[in-house]
Amino acid sequence: MKRYRQFLPVIISDFEIKTWPHPVHNHNHYELIYIKKGTGSHHLNKEIISYQQGNLFLLGPEDEHYFDITESTRFVFLKFTDFYLHGEEKIKDQWVQEMEYLIKNRETRLSGFQLSTTDQYLIDLIYEVIIGLKPDIQTNERLIWLQIMAIATILRRNLPEITSSVARSRAMENVFAYIHEHIYTPDKLKAGVMAKHFHTTADYIGPYFKRNAGLTLREYIGNYRKVLIRKRMASGHYSLKQIASEFGLTDESHVSKLLKTAD
Structure with a gap:
């Protein structure tokens, strides 16, 4: 290279x-x-x-x-x-x-x-x-x-997450940025870990996200991850094993299970 x-x-x-x-x-x-x-x-x-x-x-x-x-x-x-x-x-x-x-x-x-x-x-x-x-x-x-x-x-x-709702606060922009940065590291997307990063509590960050984004934190992370995985698969350059490794998933069956869930 x-x-x-x-x-x-x-x-x-x-x-x-x-x-x-x-x-x-x-x-x-x-x-x-x-x-x-x-x-x-x-x-x-x-x-x-x-x-x-x-x-x-x-x-x-x-x-x-x-x-x-x-x-x-x-x-x-x-x-x-x-x-x-x-x-x-x-x-x-x-x-x-x-x-x-x-x-x-x-x-x-x-x-x-x-x-x-x-x-x-x-x-x-x-x-x-x-x-x-x-x-x-x-x-x-x-x-x-x-x-x-x-x-x-x-x-x-x-950016899509900004244009979809111009009224979203800067705090929400930071939450989206954090999710996008760590989408390949599932452990960092747990409510407790995210709450600690943003100096709040796990009980607060979930309802706060849903109130401002219109869907739950788990739903957004899952949907965003599926979009990225489908892009990888559509390119034809990645195997299920490679995708699982990149996104920190257990194995190929975990990838397949995620893709079968409803958006």
């Missing part, structure tokens, strides 16, 4: 190509990839995702990927390291949390983001700004950071 290493805090790449020149690879940095024009397929962690103009992908350091281009594609890559994300002079706190929330949500990297028409327009404008900042990255570093935070804010409000 080829691994690309980036030593500069941030790099902007804007180019159009007809054939993808790189083998499957990962990186030591994060990437926000914007499809300015073109069509094709994004092979990401053994999943195949069709892309078109306006699509946006967020990749973490260990994500493996390459592109299969159908129509000449203009890519805009915004690459940044942990140092850039957590640098001492950045506007951190809430804004860093916006990006960390997205990075922790593993499944967003497998599906990209479905943006509203308004937000698609805003993203396009922001990337025009980023392209304009490219000639002098060092001077414009703080401005580039602000664009990343603007993108993070827009992406976060387009």
Whole structure:
């Protein structure tokens, strides 16, 4: 597996190509990839995702990927390291949390983001700004950071669990983020463990979740896990044994039993 290493805090790449020149690879940095024009397929962690103009992908350091281009594609890559994300002079706190929330949500990297028409327009404008900042990255570093935070804010409000109910509180967003981060570790999704993490009680967190989400904590975790498992199975790249291991399940029969239960 080829691994690309980036030593500069941030790099902007804007180019159009007809054939993808790189083998499957990962990186030591994060990437926000914007499809300015073109069509094709994004092979990401053994999943195949069709892309078109306006699509946006967020990749973490260990994500493996390459592109299969159908129509000449203009890519805009915004690459940044942990140092850039957590640098001492950045506007951190809430804004860093916006990006960390997205990075922790593993499944967003497998599906990209479905943006509203308004937000698609805003993203396009922001990337025009980023392209304009490219000639002098060092001077414009703080401005580039602000664009990343603007993108993070827009992406976060387009996550399915957020768009389904815009009235959900930030506390609920944190609960969803925790579930998504630990969906592969069942022991961390027990009510008692979650309650301790959020400094409350097991008797409170269940009713709180149902009141705000419209279904029980157990139902949401089960439904979300089944969606992910079905995606694995549909790809044809995973055996039941591999899926059971990935999700911390007992064995293949446990996977089959989960899939037979009603959503």
